[in-house]
Amino acid sequence: MAVYTEVPEEALAAFLEGYDIGRPVSCHGIAEGVENSNFLLKTTQATFILTLYERRVNPDELPWFLGLMQYLAQHGLSCPLPVADRQGRTLRTLSGKPAAITTFLPGGWSRQVDTDMCAQVGAAMARLHLLGEGFVAERPNSMGPQSWTGLLEACRARGDEVRPGLVAEIETVLARVLPAWPGVGNNPSLPRGQIHADLFPDNVFFRDGKLSGLIDFYFACTDWYAYDLAIAINAWCFDADRRFMTDHAKAMVEGYRHVRPLEAAEEAALSTLATGAAIRFTLTRLYDWINTPSDALVTRKDPLDYLVRMEFCAARMGERFLP
Ligand SMILES: Nc1ncnc2c1ncn2[C@@H]1O[C@H](COP(=O)(O)OP(=O)(O)OP(=O)(O)O)[C@@H](O)[C@H]1O
Numbered sequence: 428m429a430v431y432t433e434v435p436e437e438a439l440a441a442f443l444e445g446y447d448i449g450r451p452v453s454c455h456g457i458a459e460g461v462e463n464s465n466f467l468l469k470t471t472q473a474t475f476i477l478t479l480y481e482r483r484v485n486p487d488e489l490p491w492f493l494g495l496m497q498y499l500a501q502h503g504l505s506c507p508l509p510v511a512d513r514q515g516r517t518l519r520t521l522s523g524k525p526a527a528i529t530t531f532l533p534g535g536w537s538r539q540v541d542t543d544m545c546a547q548v549g550a551a552m553a554r555l556h557l558l559g560e561g562f563v564a565e566r567p568n569s570m571g572p573q574s575w576t577g578l579l580e581a582c583r584a585r586g587d588e589v590r591p592g593l594v595a596e597i598e599t600v601l602a603r604v605l606p607a608w609p610g611v612g613n614n615p616s617l618p619r620g621q622i623h624a625d626l627f628p629d630n631v632f633f634r635d636g637k638l639s640g641l642i643d644f645y646f647a648c649t650d651w652y653a654y655d656l657a658i659a660i661n662a663w664c665f666d667a668d669r670r671f672m673t674d675h676a677k678a679m680v681e682g683y684r685h686v687r688p689l690e691a692a693e694e695a696a697l698s699t700l701a702t703g704a705a706i707r708f709t710l711t712r713l714y715d716w717i718n719t720p721s722d723a724l725v726t727r728k729d730p731l732d733y734l735v736r737m738e739f740c741a742a743r744m745g746e747r748f749l750p
């Protein structure tokens with residue numbers, strides 16, 4: 428249950444007076460999500476999402492995230508639009524936490540993934556990349572390759588409790604990936620811009636089989652476009668038994684290409700980027716696994732899901748990722 432902070436009724440009513448969105452009718456905590464407290468807020472005018480920012484989000488970076496969402500939504504991407512108060516502010520404070528109200532997106536995320544959905548995700552991601560070119564402020568990727576060695580060190584003492592030899596396995600692959608990363612040494616740079624960087628199935632809504640929106644931009648950053656695709660291939664294109672689904676990955680890449688053609692260098696880098704993406708999520712999940720008490724409110728995600736992906740992708744480094 429991701430509600431860490433309660434919002435008393437009177438405090439909410441006073442807060443909403445600063446906006447022009449009607450009076451509160453109801454406000455219920457949303458169980459899904461692990462990072463922030465989210466509430467489904469109904470007012471006399473419409474339904475909204477109220478978010479209180481809690482854990483990993485650096486408050487100083489919230490204006491960038493909200494600015495990007497606002498820009499993308501106003502330019503035609505289906506994503507939550509941050510709602511401005513009467514003074515034009517999208518970022519406020521509520522119950523002592525940074526808080527924002529965004530528009531509510533219809534639809535819901537799907538636990539069943541098929542090739543058509545993967546193609547739609549690829550196309551929506553490419554649209555995000557193209558639209559994002561008009562949003563010039565940059566945010567370096569705080570979860571990029573420069574952070575992985577430190578994360579591994581933070582997991583070194585206890586990582587092998589999850590599985591013996593785990594830390595050494597990650598370390599071996601990391602030592603191959605870091606020097607092969609685009610832009611490092613003589614490796615070519617790739618087209619870059621605003622990326623979502625966490626486009627997992629639970630952040631993509633569908634309605635009647637059609638993609639209805641993208642949510643959760645709080646890992647978004649300025650990085651290689653193809654890295655976003657690599658993250659999504661990891662997240663969408665392995666089955667419950669952790670086997671790679673080539674057709675799903677091909678459909679996603681095709682859907683992407685249809686909107687934004689991939690350069691040869693991006694295709695060539697895909698196996699390295701996918702290996703890096705798998706390392707990133709193995710490490711953050713491992714870190715959380717070790718550092719989240721087992722009786723905490725949030726459900727920990729299994730790092731081994733991503734370790735399997737890491738091994739799979741690493742075996743393809745230096746080759747074309749897709750046949
Ligand atoms: N704009 C929106 N419209 C409709 N529902 C939303 C919207 N934003 C969030 N939700 C709902 O809230 C849930 C949690 O949102 P979100 O994924 O952003 O939270 P989070 O705490 O940042 O989670 P995590 O980073 O773990 O995915 C979503 O699964 C969805 O049910």
Ligand SMILES: N[C@@H](CCO)C(=O)O
Nearest residue numbers: 625627708711712728
């Ligand atoms: N998508 C991440 C969680 C944080 O957004 C994961 O599955 O590890």
